[in-house]
Amino acid sequence: xxxxxxxxxxxxxxxxxxxxxxxxxxxxxxxxxxxxxxxxxxxxxxxxxxxxxxxxxxxxxxxxxxxxxxxxxxxxxxxxxxxxxxxxxxxxxxxxxxxxxxxxxxxxxxxxxxxxxx
Amino acid sequence: xxxxxxxxxxxxxxxxxxxxxxxxxxxxxxxxxxxxxxxxxxxxxxxxxxxxxxxxxxxxxxxxxxxxxxxxxxxxxxxxxxxxxxxxxxxxxxxxxxxxxxxxxxxxxxxxxxxxxxx
Numbered sequence: 001x002x003x004x005x006x007x008x009x010x011x012x013x014x015x016x017x018x019x020x021x022x023x024x025x026x027x028x029x030x031x032x033x034x035x036x037x038x039x040x041x042x043x044x045x046x047x048x049x050x051x052x053x054x055x056x057x058x059x060x061x062x063x064x065x066x067x068x069x070x071x072x073x074x075x076x077x078x079x080x081x082x083x084x085x086x087x088x089x090x091x092x093x094x095x096x097x098x099x100x101x102x103x104x105x106x107x108x109x110x111x112x113x114x115x116x117x118x
Numbered sequence: 119x120x121x122x123x124x125x126x127x128x129x130x131x132x133x134x135x136x137x138x139x140x141x142x143x144x145x146x147x148x149x150x151x152x153x154x155x156x157x158x159x160x161x162x163x164x165x166x167x168x169x170x171x172x173x174x175x176x177x178x179x180x181x182x183x184x185x186x187x188x189x190x191x192x193x194x195x196x197x198x199x200x201x202x203x204x205x206x207x208x209x210x211x212x213x214x215x216x217x218x219x220x221x222x223x224x225x226x227x228x229x230x231x232x233x234x235x236x237x
Contacts, residue, residue, distance in 0.1 A: 032223060043209060043227045044163075091161060097223050107225055109155075109163035 002028045002098035006110035013084055014118055021079045021113045023094030029074035030096035034107065035067070038091040050077040084117040091115075121145065122212050122228035129233050131200045138185070139195040139231045141210030150214045152193040153225065154184065157207040166208075169193055200235045207232050 003026040013019050023033055031052045036044040048069050049057040056069035066088075068080040077096075081088050091114050095107040123142045131137040143152065154166040169177045169184045177184040185194040197204055210228040 034224070043229050044225075046224060046226075049224065093161070093163065095163070095225075106153075106165055106168070107223065108165075112161040114161070 002026075002096070002106075002108040004030075004094065004096050004108045004110040006092075006094055006113050008113060009111060010114045010116075012116045012118065015085050016083055019081045019084055019115060021081075021092055021094075021115075023077045023079070023096070023110050025075045025096045025098065025108075028096075028098045030077075030098065031074060032097045033071060033077040034095045035069060035077070035079050036093045036095070038093060038112075040091075044093060047079075052077075081115065084115070086117045089115055089117045121226045122210055124210055124228035124231050126231045127229070129231055131197075131233065131235055133202060133235055133237050134199055136196060136198045137200055137233065139197070139208050139210075139233065141193045141195065141228060143191050143193060143210075143212050145191075145212065145214055147214045150212055152184070152186070153211040153213070154182070154193075154195045155209045155211060156204075157209060157230075159206070163209075167195065197233075202235050202237060205233060205235045 005024045005026055007022045011019055033050040035047045037047055038044045046059050047062045050069045050071040052071045052074050058064045071077040091112050093112045095109045098108050121144050125140055150171045152169045156164040156166055167177050167179045167182045167184050169186045176186050181198045183196045207230045209230045211225040213225055
């Protein structure tokens with residue numbers, strides 16, 4: 001199946017700094033990517049839909065100035081957590097739409113990035 | 119109202135036994151898709167199985183099958199012959215709407231069920 005990578009896999013930063021997370025579709029082009037966050041022992045919550053060449057669509061309650069999303073190419077979307085605080089510590093997962101073996105458009109997920117803000 | 123409900127926070131099953139993970143959903147859209155994902159402790163989301171709202175037959179993928187009861191709005195995952203490697207979190211998810219419609223491909227996830235397979 002299609003492969004989505006994320007970098008870094010783990011990041012620890014000081015409060016007040018900004019962190020950029022990259023999401024790449026390795027063997028296919030993705031016009032749409034999604035960003036999720038997952039707190040420990042909880043489900044995935046959609047943060048935003050990232051569309052190549054246009055502004056991201058944020059879910060209700062997600063601060064767009066806090067979580068900057070840039071989808072500059074068909075294989076790369078970035079999420080920047082600006083002025084990170086300890087409450088931003090979470091597991092961030094991206095996904096990209098591709099054609100799977102099931103014959104339907106699937107979301108292929110990256111391996112996730114664990115952000116810890118001290 | 120929650121769109122996807124998984125009522126079992128945790129389940130235990132003996133190795134080689136079958137197990138059913140429950141999922142109910144709520145939508146007024148006649149076109150939707152239902153997904154099951156597995157998330158091991160490493161965190162990656164692994165696609166298991168898909169059921170379309172217009173599919174006449176229950177989906178099957180190897181040891182995974184989806185018990186789709188449309189009138190009851192349930193889409194339970196059945197894992198046959200459980201293996202130790204099946205121990206993980208399992209998420210049910212729904213996608214609403216038709217292709218090219220606004221918001222299509224957005225997945226709404228349930229709270230998840232943690233499955234533990236015992237030897």
